[in-house]
Amino acid sequence: MLLKRLELLLRKMHKFLFSSVVFLLFSCGNDQVQVKENEAIKYPNQDAPLALLMREMFLDMEEIRISVEEGKAISTYIEKHKKLLTAKPTDIGVKTETFQTMGIAYLASLKQLETSNEELLSENYKSLVNSCLACHNNFCPGPVKRINLLKLD
Template sequence: MLKNCLVIFLLVGIVFSCKQKEQEKTTPVLYPNQDAPLALLMREMYLDMEEMKMSLEKKEDIKSYLEKHKAILTAKATDPKVKDAKFDQMAIGYLESLRQMDLGPYELKESKYKIIYSYCLACHEKYCPGPIKKITNLQID
């Protein structure tokens, strides 16, 4: 009787252990670079671009994100080699496009948004292609 209970206990333990390992394998990694300040900033920038797009579609005022997004120049990347001179040029171009978004008549804001979007896409094509599919959701036709 004691042997039977021990065998049953071991079998239940093995089955539970296998199921737990199976669940660990199927859990997707949503943000592999979640601790890098640049990765965190990029996620915020995406949300801000979504907000800009929605404001344009509704013909509402667009708030300024320039000060917040300036951190792109100083935020630490997951891989420090990413932050080279070309990255900085793209980041500066992006920030200048944001500055331009704050200027001029509302009628030009959609074309300015498209320039900002193109900087996002170009930089991710060069440095971090993973989010490109998500970034394309920000496109305005």
């Protein structure tokens, strides 16, 4: 009799442990889904090559800003940033003649900044940031708030 009760108790414990493990596995999976959903909200265009490039360009602009603030020469980013003219966007309708023109203007501002003497670094950097803002106000306003963080004080 005692043996049967012990066996019954072990089965119940086994079911409880199995249920607990299954519950934990599913709850952990839901956390991962939640993280991915939050990431998708942070970067809604995460897979588009143009969106990925723009995020890299922002990081480059932060480096450029530091160089300008310190009065140091600017590293060259032209070749990397030229890809904005050919990178595939999330919405193919973005690649208009106006987009191309603004992209070329951005690259011209970047080249001018990279070849600036120390006295013109700040002015040319401000021009570069303004070219980013002009384009994003027309095509993709989401990052405007973030781009404004690049402005010099």
